[in-house]
Amino acid sequence: MDITSVGRRSWVLMGVGLAGLMLAACGGTEAPPEVKVGTAVASASVAQTSATAAASKTTAATGANQMCAAFAQAADPYLLRAVDKQRGLPADYRPADLQTIDDRWAVSGFPGQIMRGQAAGAIVEMVSAAQAQGVTIRIRSSFRSYAEQQRTFQFWIDRLGEAQARRESAPPGHSEHQLGTTADVISANSGTGWELVEQFGALPEGKWVAAHAHEFGFAISYPPDGESVTGYVYEPWHVRYVGKPCAAEWKSSGLVLVRFLERLATTPAR
Numbered sequence: 001m002d003i004t005s006v007g008r009r010s011w012v013l014m015g016v017g018l019a020g021l022m023l024a025a026c027g028g029t030e031a032p033p034e035v036k037v038g039t040a041v042a043s044a045s046v047a048q049t050s051a052t053a054a055a056s057k058t059t060a061a062t063g064a065n066q067m068c069a070a071f072a073q074a075a076d077p078y079l080l081r082a083v084d085k086q087r088g089l090p091a092d093y094r095p096a097d098l099q100t101i102d103d104r105w106a107v108s109g110f111p112g113q114i115m116r117g118q119a120a121g122a123i124v125e126m127v128s129a130a131q132a133q134g135v136t137i138r139i140r141s142s143f144r145s146y147a148e149q150q151r152t153f154q155f156w157i158d159r160l161g162e163a164q165a166r167r168e169s170a171p172p173g174h175s176e177h178q179l180g181t182t183a184d185v186i187s188a189n190s191g192t193g194w195e196l197v198e199q200f201g202a203l204p205e206g207k208w209v210a211a212h213a214h215e216f217g218f219a220i221s222y223p224p225d226g227e228s229v230t231g232y233v234y235e236p237w238h239v240r241y242v243g244k245p246c247a248a249e250w251k252s253s254g255l256v257l258v259r260f261l262e263r264l265a266t267t268p269a270r
Ligand SMILES: [Zn+2]
Pocket: 025, 026, 027, 141, 177, 182, 183, 184, 237, 238, 239
């Protein structure tokens, strides 16, 4: 997002109050609190169940493991790098292969979306495939530089104070959007304009993304049961490109993405 959009949203924020708003990973707060309140309850038991299921599936997914491991070995180190509140990116990291995406796939009023080459191609493939099936999703946000994230984060500190800002906006260097492989995709039919709201996950468009994103190489970084691991509430709109082989393995693993990436980093290619 840019400062303009943040500023616009701030009116919404100031009007409805701040309690319970935690859209930190996307660097801003788009959802009205009635949507987010209650969703911040981390479900450790569900996360545990997922982890257990993931462990049992691990041995069965050897073929996918091999393809993903080979993909990971050939990929540049940033493509599958874990980025979260603890693990950041260098301030000067800016992917060299950023490309502008055709505005037809962007939310109206948010033109000029950019992503890394492979990810840009994959997001267009995904959004156009959805369109072909009558599911209208568009790109709302994509690459965000360190400096852009710095301005966004400072904007929230100035208005909310640092403690609250840290609940709602990722510090510079700690947003997956800086990787250039991450996008926020939303529906035209959410009834909320083009805002990023959790109800997207319950819409046909959100369900389509949850069911199919991995087929195009994307993972959903912040699942509904992952807050105890990610530190972020459910963000059904936030997808990160990890390549088709690893997205398939991530999907079958049942792991929260950051845990999957940790495991991948310690898995030798075979
Ligand atoms: Zn995001």
